[in-house]
Amino acid sequence: MESYSKRLTIKDLAEDDRPREKMERKGAASLSDAELIGILLRVGNANETAVEVAQRLLSSVNQSLNELARLSLGQLTRIKGIGKTKAITILAALELGRRRSAEGAVNRERIFSSKSVIEIFQPMLSDLPYEEFWVLLLNKSNKVIERAKLSQGGVGGTVVDPKIVLKLAVERLASALIVVHNHPSGNPQPSDKDIALTKKLRNASEFFDISLLDHVIITDGECYSFADNGII
Structure with missing residues (x-):
């Protein structure tokens, strides 16, 4: 048997x-x-x-x-x-x-638009069941110096301290930065907290003569760019 x-x-x-x-x-x-x-x-x-x-x-x-x-x-x-x-x-x-997808995107091109950012981060973040907050540090030519994950949270959000973002940017001698986080819900629209954080980061970065170029929200479909929508 x-x-x-x-x-x-x-x-x-x-x-x-x-x-x-x-x-x-x-x-x-x-x-x-x-x-x-x-x-x-x-x-x-x-x-x-x-x-x-x-x-x-x-x-x-x-x-x-x-x-x-x-x-x-x-x-x-x-x-x-x-x-x-x-x-x-x-x-x-x-x-x-x-x-592999994310590495190829970073090595392939400079950052000229929100599309470049989405090409890097959508493969990384779109299918995560929780939020992650990342920063792209750029030189004067908009070439990536470094990308770093700053926090990881739950389904409803993640906490980010603007001081940590700027400390990293100053240490790496970045001329500009772009912040990115995902919405596991699939809704690309920024929350009130997202908008408030973006304003804090913009004001803080200006003090150090660093440009906050964009804040991009990633989903598995449509993504949201603060710069494209005239908020930054």
Whole structure:
């Protein structure tokens, strides 16, 4: 009698359907999202291969990798066939993809507009379930000197001290700065606190002869630029 503890592996698939072999023959681009995730999972459960578990996982997030990236470790481990080790592997792969996108954007161009800022931060922040507050420090040519995360909060907000923002800018000899945070709710409109903080930062930066060029709010859809809307 077959043991109930036996897990189906990718090797249980027909050879033509094995994602590792398929990647080796045809390249990673030839694989579906489920096949790529199946490689990360390695094994399935007693009734499903790793690819079938991956297909079910993707179905739970409407086939959206962006929605998948929003899941926490706890949410992933509640899915049958995905334990802590597999969940951590998935989250690590998604984080590498996020960092690669952000790194490429920073290295690719100077900051000329809110579009440049969104290209950097939307891949990093749009799918987070909590708020993060970042600053971009720029030289006189609007080239990025440094980007730094200054705080992390909950779903409803994060606390930022303008003194910390300006201290970092002065230490790095920045000529200008742009601050960025995300709204997990998906609503790009600034809150009263966002507006008040922007005014404080603008006044403080002027004292040090540093230009606050923009405050950008990131969501997974439309983003908001204080500069584009004439608030700065």
